[in-house]
Amino acid sequence: QVQLVESGGGLVQAGGSLRLSCAASGRTNSGYAMGWFRQAPGKEREFVAAISGGGLSSYSNSVKGRFTISRDNAKNTVYLQMNSLKPEDTAVYYCASQESRNKYSYSDYARYDYWGQGTQVTVSS
Numbered sequence: 001q002v003q004l005v006e007s008g009g010g011l012v013q014a015g016g017s018l019r020l021s022c023a024a025s026g027r028t029n030s031g032y033a034m035g036w037f038r039q040a041p042g043k044e045r046e047f048v049a050a051i052s053g054g055g056l057s058s059y060s061n062s063v064k065g066r067f068t069i070s071r072d073n074a075k076n077t078v079y080l081q082m083n084s085l086k087p088e089d090t091a092v093y094y095c096a097s098q099e100s101r102n103k104y105s106y107s108d109y110a111r112y113d114y115w116g117q118g119t120q121v122t123v124s125s
Helices: none
Strands: 002-007 010-013 018-026 034-039 046-051 057-059 067-072 077-082 091-097 119-124
Touching: 002 091, 018 034, 018 091, 018 119, 034 067, 034 077, 046 067, 046 077, 057 067
Parallel strands: 010 119
Antiparallel strands: 002 018, 018 077, 034 046, 034 091, 046 057, 067 077, 091 119
16 A cells, blocks of 8 residues: 655745645555646646656646656655746646556556545645
């Protein structure tokens, strides 16, 4: 079993920055991917960014160039640095962890086996 705990969300003005953290505990496998997804009110959960066990990153077009995902395997933690935030970035952000081999793409929620409870990010205009 893997537990994921997100932190770092909050209220920020447009153009500001936030750094989300996701700490993993339990039977984690640093060889697999971790990802961030988000869900805004009334919308489906959408892919934000992912990072492979080897450190290769992938981003949605809506955040590319503004967000950076990174991981510290020694601390079992993944980060999401969010810069130049926009009101449309407002959502609950979820951390996800892949713990088994599968053929889903990094942007597919089905790739991930465990999910955190989410952290609210609100960007005011």
